[in-house]
Amino acid sequence: MIPKPDWAVSVSPHIRKGTTTSQIMWTVSASLMPVLILSIYNFGFRSLIITLISVLSCMFVEAISQKALGRAVSVKDGSAVLTGILLAFVIPPGVPYYLPLIGAVAAIFISKELMGGLGYNVWNPALVGRAFLQASFPVAITTAWIAPQQLAKGAWDVFLSPGSVDAISTATPLSVVKQYGITALTQQFGGLDSIYWNFFLGFKPGCIGETSALLILLGGLYLMARKIITWHIPVSTLASAALVAWIFGGQTWFSGNPLLHVLSGGLMLGAFYMATDYVTSPTLKSAQLIFGVGVGALTVLIRLKGGYPEGVCYAILLMNCLTPAMDEWFQPSRFAPPKAAPVAAGK
């Protein structure tokens, strides 16, 4: 017998690129911090508290469910933290403090761990959490808005109020447009130019992390520079949303307002951070383009024709359903495959 050596004899390759799964998760989380800071400025420390509750709930639910399911606890990998941040970012700042915990159970336990854990979930966990909350707490989720710049205005009651703070709530631009039309929007938020500008910078009522197109864009560009995401999904999503909004968004055909749709609601966050989720979006670039086109188009169609003012969440969840099939259909083009067609694998 050969004695077991003091050194390792594992398989090739023997060197690895540095990037790890958890580095990716932490980098994406870090790139969202500017958005959180603006949100605190806009909506008060409530944003921070809701986000913290959401993150801690997701970590807690993940640890408990992994224990219960007999898996190795992998909270350290940062994926639950990221889900927690994203979940908080798609709910309004004025919701009661217990809401993120319920969302976390849906996001982590139901949508992720019960489906096999990281990598095996079909739907984006944060969005499943949000959809679950929307179904269970429709009032809180659609009305608990806070007018922006509360911290600047010194509105400490926003921070202190333990329950839902709809007393000072306002309506989101999309719901104003949905209910009263674009004229009402300009009446409430000022002229179109200042609307674009404020929406782009992020001074508008909305979910915790959805308001600033600029900061989300910067975060997304940072992730592209770090080669964590590519342009394919965000660009195709935004382009198709703009196109569909232009075609169908107005009183007549081809008279819609694409810019307003792109800058409103969760489309930017969805395009850069939700639709790009590795696990629940297709892997191949060509499939990603189709996926993005679907997300953008469905988002605007739901906004225009559906019952909700906002459609990003359901649009992405719907497209998530197609991901496994698209991953099966779209295979990379091979380099010099065998001349004769390969024998079909024995079924």
Added chain:
Amino acid sequence: MAGTTFAKGGIHPEEHKELTEHLAIEEMPPPSQVVLPLSMHFGAIAQPVVKKKQEVQEGEVIAVVEKALGASIHSSVTGVVKAIEPRPHPTMVRCDAIIIDRDLSAPPRQYSTEDWKKLSREQLLARIKDAGIVGMGGAGFPTHVKLSPPPNAKVDTLVLNGAECEPYLTTDHRLMLEYPEKVIEGARIILRVLGIKQCVIGIELNKADAINVMNKAAAQSSEKDDTVVRVQGMQVKYPQGSEKQLIYSLTKRSVPGGGLPFDVGVIVQNISTTMAIFEAVAMQKPLYEKVATFSGRALNRQANLKVKVGTLLSDVVEYLGGTKDLVKIVSGGPMMGFAISSIDIPVTKTTSGVLFLNSSETDLGEFGPCIHCGWCMEACPMGLSPKEVGLYVEAGRGHLTEKFGIFDCFECGCCAYVCPAKRPLVQFARLAKIAIKKRG
């Protein structure tokens, strides 16, 4: 010069070549004993033609393969056969080996160079065969067989592989720098054997000095007759030196899956082999010495060493001052080499380098679930879906992976290198191939 490259995929691993690329080839003093395994080539195991206690000369034939695919083995020292018995072997775990105690007083054998151009094609091939030359880049395929392609193969180009794209390894780099004429003459011998006129030498651009030196040597030699030996710079990208990628990079020809280079009119030789061919033909020196890179940060001293075939790694380690914080020993490059479990194994004809890696250089962490980032698919030079293969194997469905082109996978390791979840994708690919073969 903008380098050429292959069609898709590829990675840029850290090179680590700075450890040895500036160190001239150093001749290690012969050890007091050599262990020569009877299998150092692709094909049948050689049969000994010497007996225990018999005296042998440096360069004398000690084992041959009759009638089957294989290559002769020569004694690398002058001395006495001590035993013929099973010993640890780099890839076969154990294999019969001829153990020779060196005669410490015997002087090294000298060789002189003669003009090979008067020799016929058959004589050239015979000398290559007699010298026991095998492909030194990989599996050790007998060179005299490789240089006799079937008559219907229309070979028109010889490709010399100077890519040396594996990190750490600097053997071919040093050979090209220090012996450019031998390499070029070797190439011309091969051209003569094949009866063709064209040779292109692919060298990665990170070896600018070698490109220079080889260019000069090639220009000088091309004046002598109507053959064209050309140097082509290639982008620094792994796996630039793997056969199909190299051929595409240099000739834009694609070897189809399951095919061989001569299907597209090409024969590939590596630098070490080409030089060995020159020495076999012009000096009648058999293949029993090997230049190899001994590197990795666990070694106290790294070096490009010329060692006798049959030198035990333990002797090399001792010569280089021992190791510290040794975590893994790899024979070959870090991307495709294999981990070895004993330092009592010898340097063979195909050893291109041995790496002694410390804990900062190699990662023994656990792997996690696939997060579908798709990086493995981007990196795969063959355009395969390593992630799917991995998932199938994990789910016990390895036998269904043929649709992903698994037999085109040559285990280059690009996919596993980039995988953020550190998944053992090469191992998964191997398991998938085994599963398919098992199901027939």
